Amino acid sequence: MAGLAALGLFAGALVACSAGGTGARDEGPARTAPVGSTAPGTTVSPAPDAAAASPSPSPTPASVNAVRLVKSDPKVSSDIKRDLKPCVAKEYPVDVSYGNLTGGTSNDIVVNVMTCGDAVGIGTYVYRDDDGTYKNVFQAEEPPVYAEIDRGDLVVTKQVYEKGDSVASPSGEEILTYRWSGGRFTEVERTHNDYSHAVDGESPSPAQDG
Template identity: 40%
Template sequence: MRRLGPVVAAVGALACVAVAGCGTDVTGARREGPAPSTTAKSRPPGAAVPAIASDPVALAGMVRRDTSVSADIREDLAPCGEHRSDTDYPLDADFGDLTAGDGPDLVVNITTCGDGLGIGAYVYRMIGGKYRCVFADERPPVYGSVTGGRLEIVHEVYRTDDAVAYTAGEDAATYVWRDGHFVQVARSYSDFAAKDPQPSPEPTSTAPAPLPKSVALDPELPGTATPSPTATASGPAPTRTPAPSTATRRSPTATQGR
């Protein structure tokens, strides 16, 4: 069973934000309304898909090796379901040119099993064939995507009595890459209780988003050895069995409840 104590506590804190502010920069009481449905993002013709973006096993393995990701999220990152398979990881990846690296940047979202609640959003930049985490947001509910060549981070806002499927609204922040950091350039709030919900601008942060303390990570795609996330100095790490062919492997799906 996955340990969701830290996640539940964080969601409770965000629900508190929706009602009373709780000392954060999200202001005003939010009323309940249905959450928007997720739509598939279109890709430019001929856009190259990073191999790891369609390999949930390799993607999960890389996240578990990234010590800048919180220990609880790394430890709990495992396939979902009673009849779980290696492809049933609660994660997905968007991609695009956000940082002018050596290849498409990855926006990786980690969710809970079942309700698909976003618990972490990360951006991985490729340099020299390896990925390094350059942005992390572990304030659930959170979801990241590439929108118009920019990074968009959305936080769903709940009242304390809201079900996961029904959010009061959402805060959306847009970031661009400048001088080796992501900088917030736009922010808005959408109230889903409004008759015609429209994003309303809110103040942005002028400080660069902090860089996670991450190291360069080899994607370790099929055919290479993958260290165990729990390996210690007491012995060598086992090698990973090659992932199934693309004909039998499903691509990660978008987060549920969005």
């Protein structure tokens, strides 16, 4: 009888294993303690708050009128103010970007002023929120010029033209990277790229082998 009972228990164990698939948990290792409890002698740290771990971005100043900001800026040249007119209806040739460049509590504003006909950048400006008033902390008015925000740095691109170049076909470009330090922007990197004009025309046909 004792032998039959042991055989019955062994068979039951085989049935239990076959009913559970592989015998291991498909979703991962089994818990060593019930859900909501901890094993003796174990200390569990509270889960980090996702909202606290990732700081919220600075609010975007949606109410800022970039055209009015540029035209009221005493540092902006009178020529650019005069040329800053709508291209179509009330559409001004102005690109605006928001981002934290100066480490302030609110986003800085990058404004690029362009021409209507060929969209050539004629002026770029950075405005920083100074106690509710936007202050001009950077400007470049040597066209063609255009500025962008790249991972917290200010990247200014200047097209280089040589004699005979058309507006649409410059000879190269200068890329200047600025970083906010000590209350002002300081140049930290400069890259020069030369463009090839060979792609503007037809390439000569390769010589035929005799």
